Amino acid sequence: MNLKPIKPKRISDQVFEQVRELILKGEFKSGQQILPERELAVSMAVSRTSVSNAINKLVTMGLLEHRQGQGTFVSSPDNRNGNPLAAAMATDEATLDDLLEVRMGLECNAAALAAQRAADTDLTMMLKSIGEMEDDLATTDRISTEADAAFHMAVAFATKNPVLIHLMRNFYDFLFIGIKKNLTHMYMDRNALLSVLGHHKAVYQAIRGREPEEAYTAMRTHIQYVQDYFRKR
């Protein structure tokens, strides 16, 4: 007899999550109007009150903007309060290079910690994302940003440090939603991607081999490569 406690889920929270997912997946683009409350309520078979509550939550978080008489619009990523990096990038003359510099500090350290702590499931996740990247490159000249992010998030999870995981998640949300177009060149440059894939494999090998210093150096090589790639553009 294996009974698990049932946690009731508020309707407005479920609406919130669905709409948030649509935004994060890019179904509703930045600046685009989403469906009106009445329409969402009918489509989801809930009351307009619940929809309105969910939308208000997304407005408070900065993902959406209300305009009475017009509709509800997706905010530009820079205005999102949920992501501290957006705030940093919006208020100052911050650049992609600045962000990569911070990554250098965070991710090299993370790789070293991962080499000390990775569980088999972590290693499996890293290998899976490497496999996805290989599959992509076998049939196309590009890889999905999701596979790249998944690799780095797998390394973060392997650190078992919740603060670091949270920060890394913010990073990848921001990188791939906020400034995705800046990264497009590299994600469609076959030679660059082969190098990236090689770096990922080197990081993975070092982590699997429980070698923190090698993992640190491999990740450093990787991020330095990305930095140099964008510094040339």
Next chain:
Amino acid sequence: MNLKPIKPKRISDQVFEQVRELILKGEFKSGQQILPERELAVSMAVSRTSVSNAINKLVTMGLLEHRQGQGTFVSSPDNRNGNPLAAAMATDEATLDDLLEVRMGLECNAAALAAQRAADTDLTMMLKSIGEMEDDLATTDRISTEADAAFHMAVAFATKNPVLIHLMRNFYDFLFIGIKKNLTHMYMDRNALLSVLGHHKAVYQAIRGREPEEAYTAMRTHIQYVQDYFRKR
């Protein structure tokens, strides 16, 4: 004739502001239940819908917590979304050690960057905070957390990286507001503080000497010392 445009103010926003003010002024203490929605609606002569909207906004921001059947309560300061680290520390079993591990990544990297980029004003700021710590220890057995934070922030400013500066600011806000009591032991332990002061001086010397690897290693020594200090408790 001086006519100013009249900007209509949403009722729910006015409720939001009034309640937020009461919380920030301490009329409702952390953990305390605020007035029920129905009561607030009657007191403010508005509909419960508007009150509920305002409360939901404060809940989303983390200042309040709903509990169906009980009431609405003021969150503890650690849970406030104004600081992203608070969110990371609240949702998981995160520890001070986790936070120090992340600092290891960020701040060693920052020290190396500072050694490459520090201006005279940056060096002056570091020296000033070291001076304040020395003054404190000359007359008392403790130092102010502000002087310690000021040193680390001076190093961050010396990196000239706005993203890093922003993240570091969040760190020190959180460290000294969120979990200040955990740090008290060290800030009143004379021997520990003498070591910390020595570490700061070593970091400063390396930065002033434009030696990134020495700065990195000195900062690493410092944070490792703090980690070990708290791991013994």
Next chain:
DNA sequence: AGAGTAAATTGGTAGTACCAATTTATTAAC
């Protein structure tokens, strides 16, 4: 005194009506 039940209290959901702001469509005047 303890257990069970009922009532009260609180936030959550739903539906309806209307208001406020904006946009679109229609009509009237030139």
Next chain:
DNA sequence: GTTAATAAATTGGTACTACCAATTTACTCT
């Protein structure tokens, strides 16, 4: 045919009412 004014439609905002869901309190029975 064009422009301006008016009406209608669309969208979010407010209000009200009724009921549901979760928790606490009060009452009754053993």
